[in-house]
Amino acid sequence: MKYIVCVKLTPDTEQLVEVRPEDVGSGDLGVTMVLNPWDEFAVEEALQLQERVEGEVVAITLGNEDSVEALKRAVAMGVESAVLLSDPAFDGSDAWGAAAILAEAIKQQGDYGLILTGRQSVDGNSGLVGPAIAAKLGLPYVSQVAKVVDLTEEAITVRRALDEGVQTVRVPLPAVISVSKEINEPRYPNFMGIKKAARMKYPAVGADDLPGLDRGQIGAGPALVEWTNLRKPPARKSKCQFIAGATAAEKAAALVDKLIAEKVV
Amino acid sequence: MSILVYIDHFQGVGKPVSWEIMGKARELANELAAPLVGFAVGQHLDGLAADAIAFGADRVLVADGPAFAQFRAAAYTAALKAAIAAAGPRIILAPATAGVRDVTALAACELGIGLAPDCQGLALDGAGNLLADRPIFSGNIITTVTFRGQPQMATVRPRSFPLPARAEARSGEIVPLEVVLDARATQEEILAFETTQTGEISVENANIIVSGGRGVKGPEGFAPLRELAKTLGAAVGASRAAVDAGWIPYPHQVGQTGKSVRPDLYIACGISGAIQHLAGMSNSKVIVAINKDQDAPIFGVAQYGIVGDLFEIVPALNAAFQARLGR
Numbered sequence: 001m002k003y004i005v006c007v008k009l010t011p012d013t014e015q016l017v018e019v020r021p022e023d024v025g026s027g028d029l030g031v032t033m034v035l036n037p038w039d040e041f042a043v044e045e046a047l048q049l050q051e052r053v054e055g056e057v058v059a060i061t062l063g064n065e066d067s068v069e070a071l072k073r074a075v076a077m078g079v080e081s082a083v084l085l086s087d088p089a090f091d092g093s094d095a096w097g098a099a100a101i102l103a104e105a106i107k108q109q110g111d112y113g114l115i116l117t118g119r120q121s122v123d124g125n126s127g128l129v130g131p132a133i134a135a136k137l138g139l140p141y142v143s144q145v146a147k148v149v150d151l152t153e154e155a156i157t158v159r160r161a162l163d164e165g166v167q168t169v170r171v172p173l174p175a176v177i178s179v180s181k182e183i184n185e186p187r188y189p190n191f192m193g194i195k196k197a198a199r200m201k202y203p204a205v206g207a208d209d210l211p212g213l214d215r216g217q218i219g220a221g222p223a224l225v226e227w228t229n230l231r232k233p234p235a236r237k238s239k240c241q242f243i244a245g246a247t248a249a250e251k252a253a254a255l256v257d258k259l260i261a262e263k264v265v
Numbered sequence: 266m267s268i269l270v271y272i273d274h275f276q277g278v279g280k281p282v283s284w285e286i287m288g289k290a291r292e293l294a295n296e297l298a299a300p301l302v303g304f305a306v307g308q309h310l311d312g313l314a315a316d317a318i319a320f321g322a323d324r325v326l327v328a329d330g331p332a333f334a335q336f337r338a339a340a341y342t343a344a345l346k347a348a349i350a351a352a353g354p355r356i357i358l359a360p361a362t363a364g365v366r367d368v369t370a371l372a373a374c375e376l377g378i379g380l381a382p383d384c385q386g387l388a389l390d391g392a393g394n395l396l397a398d399r400p401i402f403s404g405n406i407i408t409t410v411t412f413r414g415q416p417q418m419a420t421v422r423p424r425s426f427p428l429p430a431r432a433e434a435r436s437g438e439i440v441p442l443e444v445v446l447d448a449r450a451t452q453e454e455i456l457a458f459e460t461t462q463t464g465e466i467s468v469e470n471a472n473i474i475v476s477g478g479r480g481v482k483g484p485e486g487f488a489p490l491r492e493l494a495k496t497l498g499a500a501v502g503a504s505r506a507a508v509d510a511g512w513i514p515y516p517h518q519v520g521q522t523g524k525s526v527r528p529d530l531y532i533a534c535g536i537s538g539a540i541q542h543l544a545g546m547s548n549s550k551v552i553v554a555i556n557k558d559q560d561a562p563i564f565g566v567a568q569y570g571i572v573g574d575l576f577e578i579v580p581a582l583n584a585a586f587q588a589r590l591g592r
Contacts, residue, residue, distance in 0.1 A: 013521060013541055016405045024406065037522070096374050122521065123402050126382050131338075131370035140452050141338055143367050146515075157456065161516070162336055162363045163467065164275045165460035169337075171453050181522050182515050224379030227401070227408040236547065238568040240554070251571050252581035255553065256589050258569060264530040264551045265473065265497065265586070 001055040001113030001153060001173070003046040004106050005079065006133065007039040009063055009070040010123045019123075021230035027064060035073040038118025040186035041179045043074045045148065046116050048184060053151050055113060056080050060105055062090060062098055068202045075197035076189030083109075087206035092220025095124075099132030100217040104210040106137065114156060115176040119144070130178040140171035146182040266415075268294045269352045270322065271345065271359035271369070272305040277313050281428060281470055282360040284320045286421050288429030289387055290358050291321035297393050299355065302326060304348040304442075306341050308334040311439075318437035320429055326351055328442040336364045337453040342371040344444045349376065351442060354416050356395050358387070361420040373418050380418045381410035385425040385527075385548075395419060403521050403544040423469045424527040461516060466500040468519055473530045476502030476519060476546070477512075480535015480556060480575055484512040489579040490534055496586050502526065502546075504536045520545035532582075534575040538563025555579065 011019060015031035023029050035043075046057045059074035061067045062085040071082035085105055093101065106112050115134075120127035127143075134141035142160055149168065150157040157170040161180060189197070207213060216222060243258070245251035259265050270290045272283045287303065294301040303322035305313050307329065314325040328344035345368055349357065359369045361383045373380040386398030395417040397410040410419075468474055475494040477487050487501065494501045502519040503512070519526050521541040531549035536542060538554070538561055546552070547566060554567035555575045564570045571578050586592070 011402070013403065016402050016544075017540060019402050019405060021406050024402075094379070096377070099374065125399075125401050125403065127366060128370050128374075128380065128382060131367055132374040135371050135374035138449065141367060141371060142453075143338075144363055163280075165458055167336065167455060168457040169453050169455055180515075224377070224413050225381055226411050226413070228411050229409040230401075231407055233400070233404065233407050233547075236552075236566055238552075238566070240564045240567045240570045242559075242564075242570045242572065248573065248577040248581040249585070251573065252578060252585040255569060255571065255582065256585040259530065259551070259553070260589065262530075262551055262568075265590070 001053070002109055002111050003050060003055050003057045004109060004112050004115045005039070005042050005046045005057065005059045005074065006102055006115065006117045006129065007043065007059050007061050007070045007074055008036045008121045009033045009061065009067040010036040010121050013037060013122055016122065021232060024227070024230055033066060033069060035070040036118055036121045038120060038122070038181070039070070040118070041181055041183055042116040042118045043077050043079060044184045044186040045179050046114070047078050047187070049114065049148060049151055053153060058083065058109055060085065060102060062101055065204065071202055072197040073189065075200055076193035077187055078193060082200065082202055084202045084204050086204040089207040089215070089219055092223060093218050094223035094225050095126055095128035095132050097218045097223060099129050099136050101210070101213060102129065103133050103136035104213040105205065106133070107212060108210065113153065113173045115139070115174070117176070117178045119178050119180055127178070130176055134176040137174075137176070140175040141177070142169060142171060142175065143178045145177045145179045148183075266355035267300040267302045267352050268297070269302050269304055269348060269354035269357045271357070271365060272303050272313060272317055273360040273362050273365050274305065274307060274313050277307065277309050279313055279316050280360060280362065282362060282421070282423040285424065285426040285428055286358050286360060287317065287320045287322065289426040291429065293356065293387065293389060296389055300324060302352045302354065304345065304352070306333050306344040314439045318435050318439070319431040319433055321435070322437055324438040324440060326440050326442045328444045332446055332451070335455040335458060337455065338364070338367045338371060339450045339453060340446055341368045342375070343446055343450045344442065345369070345372045346376060347442050347444045349416070355393070357416050357418040359418070359420045361422050366420060369418060369420050378416050378418050379412040379414065380420070382420045384410070384419045384421050387419060387421070404525070404547060405544075422525065422527070461514070466498070468500045468502045468517060468526045469524050471500035471526070471528050473497045473499035474502045474519070474526060474528045475499050475532045475534065476504070476536060477507055477534050478504035478536030478542075479506040481507055481512065486576070487513055489576065489583065493532070493579055493583040493586070496583050496590070496592050504542050533563050533567070534579055536563055537561045538566065
């Protein structure tokens with residue numbers, strides 16, 4: 001069976017604050033782009049599960065040609081195969097369109113047992129593509145997976161977080177899961193992996209290469225949602241008032257007065 | 266055409282976010298002269314349905330039965346789709362809570378409905394279309410999502426709207442919802458559920474959060490923070506450093522890889538204020554920082570700061586609050 005990991009190239013989180021609203025959607029954000037940190041947990045989990053139930057790990061990404069960098073990181077970590085989905089016809093797709101494209105590519109891979117995603121991307125923040133892939137392929141979907149308790153060719157048993165507790169749930173394969181940061185610690189690529197990733201070829205797979213894809217679902221035209229009025233959030237007005245006092249008790253008393261006056265207590 | 270509100274609950278007790286959304290939905294329904302319909306799925310939901318009417322629903326559709334006793338995404342999705350078919354809504358609103366995020370995504374994708382997730386603001390345009398404000402780029406950019414076609418769906422973060430008042434005198438209709446569950450809808454086997462509810466307030470629902478970072482130095486270091494939290498009726502939060510070190514469980518983590526919170530007061534103890542942490546708490550109304558390092562970035566977002574040892578300051582704060590609040 002195959003483990004399919006869906007990954008995305010996203011801004012380095014240290015530089016998210018530098019992204020200008022007017023650059024969003026332009027194709028060049030002017031910041032360093034990396035493998036989405038949430039996706040690293042998904043790649044790592046696939047690599048670990050591969051040791052329990054044999055199977056090839058395939059990383060797939062949908063984006064512009066630069067998205068190859070996300071695939072390279074996955075390959076450097078140990079993933080065997082990688083697929084770059086890139087075509088102007090894909091641009092502007094909403095989450096359902098993106099899922100339609102990814103689902104078609106996954107169907108073309110065949111023999112998929114487990115599809116893994118990270119919780120969300122650090123730029124889109126939607127967490128919608130994972131469940132949408134499950135919807136498109138008619139598969140079970142389990143999110144917030146903190147631990148894979150058991151895995152066979154037929155079924156997966158996981159512990160997953162809900163608001164009030166942890167649920168142990170089993171679903172038949174094939175299935176889609178999104179993983180949380182509790183699940184593992186992603187490995188750093190080693191030198192051999194980095195060399196392999198650099199030598200590998202990543203041909204762009206386009207709409208013409210996915211004959212089963214319904215073109216009426218992709219691109220900006222059919223998109224059901226649109227981002228408008230992109231802006232920075234209102235700046236916090238404060239300059240920090242440092243509380244003075246000779247003792248901890250004095251400082252504490254002064255702060256308590258201020259907070260009661262602010263009516264937040 | 267109605268407005269449909271998904272009421273999230275735990276074992277029949279409505280989550281505050283459900284009522285916050287109901288209150289806002291009531292305003293929108295009045296603006297559109299549309300009926301407000303609640304939807305709940307689970308077991309033993311009579312009390313919940315009555316609460317929904319008290320909080321503003323005109324009608325409540327209830328999928329109540331043993332098949333729904335535990336959260337199962339596919340079964341709950343089937344129930345939501347049945348509610349959408351029954352209510353014919355133009356707008357669908359739901360809490361952005363674990364579980365409901367999955368169900369709304371699955372239903373919206375299957376039905377071809379536009380969905381704006383994790384929103385913090387809602388309004389209508391001149392033609393009665395939904396405008397949904399949401400943070401993107403981990404809160405560094407805000408966007409207003411607009412929709413094509415109808416219905417239009419949004420999930421909403423806790424504490425985006427105030428909790429409305431209950432009106433016990435309100436009356437409304439409670440209607441059992443027929444849900445057909447096929448084989449695909451019943452594939453999830455729930456083997457166990459361990460509650461983490463220890464009576465603690467969760468950070469995403471809290472008015473006040475006392476939060477600890479690397480400066481807390483260890484699991485025992487959270488003890489004075491818990492004492493202060495108890496005095497204030499607050500939740501205890503944590504930075505990624507404290508959680509990764511194993512000092513406090515992950516549900517307490519605030520930040521980009523944890524939870525987004527919006528309390529009235531956020532007290533950051535021994536937290537340096539990395540960008541990734543700020544991404545989770547910069548919507549707090551008032552931020553207080555306690556740190557030994559006067560150059561810590563957290564002081565750049567705090568209204569009030571104390572440069573000092575949190576192990577001296579936090580107990581002193583606890584004592585001062587107890588004295589002033591008579592607790």
